[in-house]
Amino acid sequence: MFEEYIHKKFSALGNTIGQSEVAIEKATYGFLALIYTLINIIAVITVSYVLGVLYPALISLIAFALLRHYSGGIHSSHPLGCILISALAFPLLGKLSYFINSTFNGLNNSILILIFIISLLVISKKAPIDTPQKPIKSLDHKKRLKNSSILIVCLLFIFSLIIQNHSQITLISIQLGVIFQILMLPPINIRKQ
Template identity: 35%
Template sequence: MIDKVCTRLSNKIGRELQVSENEKAVIHYGLFAIIHTSISIGAIVLAGSLLGVLIPALILSVTTVILRKYSGGAHASSPESCAIIGVIISVGGAWLLSKMHWNLIVVIISVLVIFILGFYKVYQLAPVDSMAKPIRKQEKKEALKKKSIFTLGVYLVGTIGLLSIYLTKQKDIVLVWVMCICIGIFWQILTLTPLGHLIVEKIDLFLIHTILRRKGECTDEKD
């Protein structure tokens, strides 16, 4: 659906501006990125606000998205499925984390485990490309790996900063934010692995069958 809308818009803009097919493809890519990102963020903001976990959901989402930009990982078969999975992980994960009672020792152990696992798996596997967008140049692969490791380093500094704030302010919500960073990293690291690809594939198939079934029911009702 999103791709079809972008195709119509890019074709219309292309005709009015009289651009080449390559330039039209660039317009299509830009429109797709803007629309898909806007829908994803909007859905997370809406669902997060309704469940009272807006900030934790955004922290989890941003953590995953930025690391994913450089490390790659499993892809859903459609933008719609990708957006839905993002909302489920970000908002659902934030809601579950906010309902749990965290203590500092458990959080510190979680941080150590997640970051050790994260650095190891990123060094071992990243970047993970896709058949649609293979990464052929070794120089680019090495650059993306370094950026992935650097991103994890930034997350680690931010996490230490949040833990320092908790020690001075004693606000339990800060521990929830730290765990959102950890779960965001864990989910993204998982998508680099064969198991993560399988999980995303199963969720994707479930969403596709659900959407198709509903579309079929709507068509039957119209007939």
């Protein structure tokens, strides 16, 4: 209903200023993507704040989003599903960050290196993942996305090493965000299904 309302408003505005149907569709899609992203972030912040895990949840979300932008992955069939999953998953990752830190006294170098190696292997093999709605047509573009995904994993690993002695919660939250994104890369390309 909301999407239909927005589409009607954008169609009326686009027709008034003489825009093509394609331009109207792109503008509508972009606006809805922005609105759903903002709602998603607000939902994560709200639930995380209520549960007392705002900082680690946001760190996990940032690490996840940085990697996801380049590597792609599984999408919910509807934006509200994505909002619900995010509002549950990232506060849970925040709780898990505190649990790992208090129970295991943080992450040691061996675990950090293991996460890094597994992440690189998975990204190298699977990323980027495209979808029927957003296919990656150019092999050159696909290669750039893969290289960018690998670079993001490397930068997050280096940053984690730098902060290791200063903030275990930040380090753990970053690694959980990376692991969550790696889990969002399906065993086969979505478009092939």
